[in-house]
Amino acid sequence: MIGYILRRLAQSILVVLVVTIIVFILLHQLPGGAARAILGPRATAAQIADFNVQNGYNQPLFVQYFRQLGDWATGNFGFSIKLNQSVSSLLVQRMPKTIVLGLLSLALTVIVAVPLGIYQAVHRNKPFDYIATGLSFIFYAAPTFFIGLVAIEVFSQNLGWFPPEAPQSDGVGPIFAQFDAMVLPIVTLALLSIAGFSRYMRSSVLDNLDQDYVRTAQAKGASPTRVLYHHILRNAMIPIITLLGLSLPAIFAGALITESIFNFPGMGLLFWQAAQASDYPVELGVVIITAFATVAGNLLADISLAVLDPRVKL
Structure with missing residues (x-):
């Protein structure tokens, strides 16, 4: 029984990781990137560049993924600018x-x-x-x-x-x-x-x-x-x-x-x-x-x- 539970637990962790990868990819497929999607269509190029630097979107994708994964694991899902409150x-x-x-x-x-x-x-x-x-x-x-x-x-x-x-x-x-x-x-x-x-x-x-x-x-x-x-x-x-x-x-x-x-x-x-x-x-x-x-x-x-x-x- 213990071995069965451990195998299913390992499979569940793998599934969660796959889901995070899919979500991460979809985030970067947003029109104009995450910065444009979050800041809105009226954001200037300077504002988008500053947002990308502050949130690490200018770093390599694998670095961004592991940073994002660490944030999700600790319950940090970002900040809602629309509601002015953390997610x-x-x-x-x-x-x-x-x-x-x-x-x-x-x-x-x-x-x-x-x-x-x-x-x-x-x-x-x-x-x-x-x-x-x-x-x-x-x-x-x-x-x-x-x-x-x-x-x-x-x-x-x-x-x-x-x-x-x-x-x-x-x-x-x-x-x-x-x-x-x-x-x-x-x-x-x-x-x-x-x-x-x-x-x-x-x-x-x-x-x-x-x-x-x-x-x-x-x-x-x-x-x-x-x-x-x-x-x-x-x-x-x-x-x-x-x-x-x-x-x-x-x-x-x-x-x-x-x-x-x-x-x-x-x-x-x-x-x-x-x-x-x-x-x-x-x-x-x-x-x-x-x-x-x-x-x-x-x-x-x-x-x-x-x-x-x-x-x-x-």
């Missing part, structure tokens, strides 16, 4: 909110999708299975912004059940103090994942229902409930564990749209505003953090798979 401080302010939003939506996804997939598999080809399958296809195909706008129109404007805007105060505390304002963002972000997870769970349970170990347990007199929850569930959860690790990029992509729709001051809204203002240091910082979180999530998923399924180590 690190912006990320520290916004990241906890996006993490809370993502975790709450992921928890709702697992709570709803796993029992739903199991129930569909046990009652396959029944009316409930057909209805749930149809709804899953609809929500899986619907864009996140469409679901969010419909949720605001129906549950906020027409019914008045929930506020149309997420909590605006700083810190994580207001999220729970005004939790009614978080219901629509959480549900909007979770619906797409619920649709996908429930389909995977249904297929996984159906695959395991036909395995020899299920028939053996039934022949020994085990009750259907015991067979389902003590034998099938553990093996059926293996694809879901993989999906949890792979869902981090999708959650952030959905958070970008969801936070923009509900004006939720997290990393997604920060990235959206930075893209509109061409605030490249902020965009690069968010991309690096998201890449690191994605690799870390995949690593945790691989370790969890090794614990649940010893065949993975082989």
Whole structure:
């Protein structure tokens, strides 16, 4: 197990390094270079030359890369001239909110999708299975912004059940103090994942229902409930564990749209505003953090798979 974890850790570090190289290359492919992109089109040649000297952009590329890599490793992602604030401080302010939003939506996804997939598999080809399958296809195909706008129109404007805007105060505390304002963002972000997870769970349970170990347990007199929850569930959860690790990029992509729709001051809204203002240091910082979180999530998923399924180590 230790050797497997070390190998996966080494692979994860390599992936992060590859991502930093790609980000570094893209930074130098900006029209006019990083200086022109950050200072704007009205910057003079003297200002651009001075900016390049101050930030080391006049040095060889390999020197710039290792200097940039050292800055990223220590949490220094540059300075946002547009917001007059360091990118690190912006990320520290916004990241906890996006993490809370993502975790709450992921928890709702697992709570709803796993029992739903199991129930569909046990009652396959029944009316409930057909209805749930149809709804899953609809929500899986619907864009996140469409679901969010419909949720605001129906549950906020027409019914008045929930506020149309997420909590605006700083810190994580207001999220729970005004939790009614978080219901629509959480549900909007979770619906797409619920649709996908429930389909995977249904297929996984159906695959395991036909395995020899299920028939053996039934022949020994085990009750259907015991067979389902003590034998099938553990093996059926293996694809879901993989999906949890792979869902981090999708959650952030959905958070970008969801936070923009509900004006939720997290990393997604920060990235959206930075893209509109061409605030490249902020965009690069968010991309690096998201890449690191994605690799870390995949690593945790691989370790969890090794614990649940010893065949993975082989």
